[in-house]
Amino acid sequence: xxxxxxxxxxxxxxxxxxxxxxxxxxxxxxxxxxxxxxxxxxxxxxxxxxxxxxxxxxxxxxxxxxxxxxxxxxxxxxxxxxxxxxxxxxxxxxxxxxxxxxxxxxxxxxxxxxxxxxxxxxxxxxxxxxxxxxxxxxxxxxxxxxxxxxxxxxxxxxxxxxxxxxxxxxxxxxxxxxxxxxxxxxxxxxxxxxxxxxxxxxxxxxxxxxxxxxxxxxxxxxxxxxxxxxxx
Amino acid sequence: xxxxxxxxxxxxxxxxxxxxxxxxxxxxxxxxxxxxxxxxxxxxxxxxxxxxxxxxxxxxxxxxxxxxxxxxxxxxxxxxxxxxxxxxxxxxxxxxxxxxxxxxxxxxxxxxxxxxxxxxxxxxxxxxxxxxxxxxxxxxxxxxxxxxxxxxxxxxxxxxxxxxxxxxxxxxxxxxxxxxxxxxxxxxxxxxxxxxxxxxxxxxxxxxxxxxxxxxxxxxxxxxxxxxxxxx
Numbered sequence: 001x002x003x004x005x006x007x008x009x010x011x012x013x014x015x016x017x018x019x020x021x022x023x024x025x026x027x028x029x030x031x032x033x034x035x036x037x038x039x040x041x042x043x044x045x046x047x048x049x050x051x052x053x054x055x056x057x058x059x060x061x062x063x064x065x066x067x068x069x070x071x072x073x074x075x076x077x078x079x080x081x082x083x084x085x086x087x088x089x090x091x092x093x094x095x096x097x098x099x100x101x102x103x104x105x106x107x108x109x110x111x112x113x114x115x116x117x118x119x120x121x122x123x124x125x126x127x128x129x130x131x132x133x134x135x136x137x138x139x140x141x142x143x144x145x146x147x148x149x150x151x152x153x154x155x156x157x158x159x160x161x162x163x164x165x166x167x168x169x170x171x172x173x174x175x176x177x178x179x180x181x182x183x184x185x186x187x188x189x190x191x192x193x194x195x196x197x198x199x200x201x202x203x204x205x206x207x208x209x210x211x212x213x214x215x216x217x218x219x220x221x222x223x224x225x226x227x228x229x230x231x232x
Numbered sequence: 233x234x235x236x237x238x239x240x241x242x243x244x245x246x247x248x249x250x251x252x253x254x255x256x257x258x259x260x261x262x263x264x265x266x267x268x269x270x271x272x273x274x275x276x277x278x279x280x281x282x283x284x285x286x287x288x289x290x291x292x293x294x295x296x297x298x299x300x301x302x303x304x305x306x307x308x309x310x311x312x313x314x315x316x317x318x319x320x321x322x323x324x325x326x327x328x329x330x331x332x333x334x335x336x337x338x339x340x341x342x343x344x345x346x347x348x349x350x351x352x353x354x355x356x357x358x359x360x361x362x363x364x365x366x367x368x369x370x371x372x373x374x375x376x377x378x379x380x381x382x383x384x385x386x387x388x389x390x391x392x393x394x395x396x397x398x399x400x401x402x403x404x405x406x407x408x409x410x411x412x413x414x415x416x417x418x419x420x421x422x423x424x425x426x427x428x429x430x431x432x433x434x435x436x437x438x439x440x441x442x443x444x445x446x447x448x449x450x451x452x453x454x455x456x457x458x459x460x461x462x463x464x
Contacts, residue, residue, distance in 0.1 A: 029273065034389045034413055035338065040267045043301065069275065069301035106267065109354040119389045119413070122341040127363040133354065157266045157351045181266055181351070 015227050016220065017058030020098040023051045024091060024105035024137075026066035028084045032112035032129060033120045040106045044068030046153075046193060047104035049212040051076045053220060054102075062098070064090045066105060084108050084134035091137055092144075100149040100227060102219075103138050104177075110134065142172030149227050151219070154178045164198055175199045175223055185209060197222045247459050248452065249290030252330040255283045256323060256337035256369075258298035260316045264344035264361060265352045272338045276300030278385075278425060279336035281444040283308045285452060286334075294330070296322045298337060316340050316366035323369055324376075332381040332459060334451075335370050336409075342366065374404030381459050383451070386410045396430055407431045407455055417441060429454045 025047020030038040044065055051063040052073035061076045064087060072078040081087045084107045095101065110131040138152050152173045154164040157180070164178035178196045185192050193215045197205040205222050207215060257279020262270040276297055283295040284305035293308045296319060304310040313319045316339045327333065342363040370384050384405045386396040389412070396410035410428045417424050425447045429437040437454050439447060 035272045035387060036340075036342075037271050037273055039269050039271060041261065041269055041299070067273070108268075110268075110359055113358065117389075119387070122365065125365070126345065127342055129361045129363055131359040131361055133357070133359075155267060155351070157349075 014057050015224050016054060019059045019100060019227065021054045021059045021061050021100045021102065022064065022091065022094055022098045023047055023054065023061060023102045024064045024087065024107075025051070026068040027106050028066045028087055028108045028134075029082050030084065030108045030111035030134070031115055033116040033118065035119050038108055038111060038131075040108065042066070042068075042106035044070050045191065046212050046215070047102075048073060050102050050104055050216040050219065053213065053216040057220065059100075062094060064094075064105070066107075084111060084137075088135045088137050088140075092140070095141060095144060095148065098148060100151070100223075101141060102151045103141070104153050106153075106155065107137060108134055109136070136171075138173070139171045145172065147228075149174045149223065151175045151177065151223060155181045157182045161196060161198070161204075164196065168198055168200060173200065174226055177219055195219075199223075199226065201226075246289050247456050248286060251291045251332060251459065252294075253286045253291045253332045253334065254294050254296065254323065254326055254330045255279055255286065255334045256296045256319065256339075257283070258300040259338050260298045260319055260340045260366075261314050262316065262340045262343035262366070263347055265348040265350065267351050270340055270343060270363075272340065274298070274300075274338035276302050277423065278444050278447070279334075280305060282334050282336055282448040282451065285445065285448040289452065291332075294326060296326075296337070298339075316343060316369075320367045320369050320372075324372070327373060327376060327380065330380060332383070332455075333373060334383045335373070336385050338385075338387065339369060340366055341368070368403075370405070371403045377404065379460075381406045381455065383407045383409065383455060387413045389414045393428060393430070393436075396428065400430055400432060405432065406458055409451055427451075431455075431458065433458075 026044035027039045027042040048070050051061050055061045055075040063076050064079045079090055081090050087107055111134050113130040113132045150173045154167050154176050156163045160178050160180045164176045168176040176198045183194050192209050193212050194209045195207050195215055207218050258276035259271045259274040280302050283293050287293045287307040295308050296311045311322055313322050319339055343366050345362040345364045382405045386399050386408050388395045392410050392412045396408045400408040408430045415426050424441050425444050426441045427439045427447055439450050
């Protein structure tokens with residue numbers, strides 16, 4: 001119908017039309033044996049909402065996701081990974097060819113140092129698990145970036161703005177999306193989010209409690225002026 | 233229609249009609265801080281399929297589930313829990329009043345000994361996490377049971393039948409549902425399962441690769457003769 005057509009025309013004319021955007025979503029799974037996993041409570045909803053919104057704006061979207069129970073948004077190319085290492089490889093391979101990265105995935109920063117091939121039988125008493133650091137994807141992207149606009153996420157339970165500003169600076173990001181996971185109805189496992197957007201030029205934008213789809217719209221709107229319009 | 237009516241009449245006349253069945257499903261989440269979790273890759277699909285099947289057979293079904301992304305089957309009372317400790321409490325509270333327990337949940341057998349209230353910032357270098365045992369729900373049910381029929385699950389990656397038989401005996405179960413999680417298309421995160429049913433009277437029944445709904449039907453059929461028919 002005509003409304004949908006005009007809406008579509010409008011969105012195609014946005015700065016996002018034809019831009020290549022890489023979005024990551026979900027948790028990673030770090031196995032210590034076939035049935036024991038280190039992870040986090042991310043459901044992937046924020047990243048999937050961002051992917052759907054970017055595709056609706058006419059962007060060419062690749063979504064790299066950890067294990068989630070969500071359907072692929074229409075028009076989005078999806079790549080499934082399990083571990084932080086696989087996420088790192090999948091992101092680095094595509095990074096040189098994109099205009100923007102939106103790193104909504106909650107990647108494990110530690111993994112078990114030893115991974116057993118068989119299920120380990122439980123023993124009496126306590127157990128100590130040795131963990132090692134995974135590669136920091138966002139920090140590496142911050143080092144490698146040239147033209148790419150880099151948006152990171154900061155899920156914090158305290159000192160939210162302070163930690164988010166430090167992350168923006170330390171990892172050479174263009175924007176950071178901060179959220180307080182201690183808030184009710186926000187962050188992990190929720191359909192809604194209450195975020196603060198911080199740009200490297202010092203502009204801040206505090207959003208009210210929104211659905212993750214609405215939050216994704218606000219995020220792209222706030223980033224838009226930082227993204228170069230194609231010459232035409 | 234008449235077929236559905238007859239089907240319904242047939243199922244209502246089964247030994248399961250009016251029986252109180254407690255089913256557990258999904259993983260548990262053991263947090264070490266607000267964003268770091270020990271868990272396993274269970275999606276809850278097997279337990280939810282069992283709950284739907286038991287309700288269709290006319291049973292009064294309570295489903296206690298860890299964090300999953302699944303809709304509650306029609307006619308089933310659902311109780312959401314997060315940790316192994318919460319699962320233990322929810323099960324023990326209801327156990328005296330049920331006729332049968334089907335423990336499909338994949339409960340964490342270890343949890344972090346210390347739980348931090350705030351997100352722990354990552355550090356350079358390695359990390360050691362101290363883990364302690366959680367309570368063994370199935371073993372406790374095996375000790376406490378009087379009239380209840382007790383069905384456990386054994387997810388194994390090697391020596392499947394041997395480990396399952398040991399579990400049946402050691403935990404005083406009436407039946408154990410064994411599956412080889414190393415098999416392709418079976419076990420965690422799959423819509424299908426390839427199971428071996430072992431009863432305490434020594435009867436074994438190896439199932440082919442089935443959907444989890446079909447597997448649930450087979451499981452209840454194989455358990456049926458052990459469940460006392462109500463006097464009428």
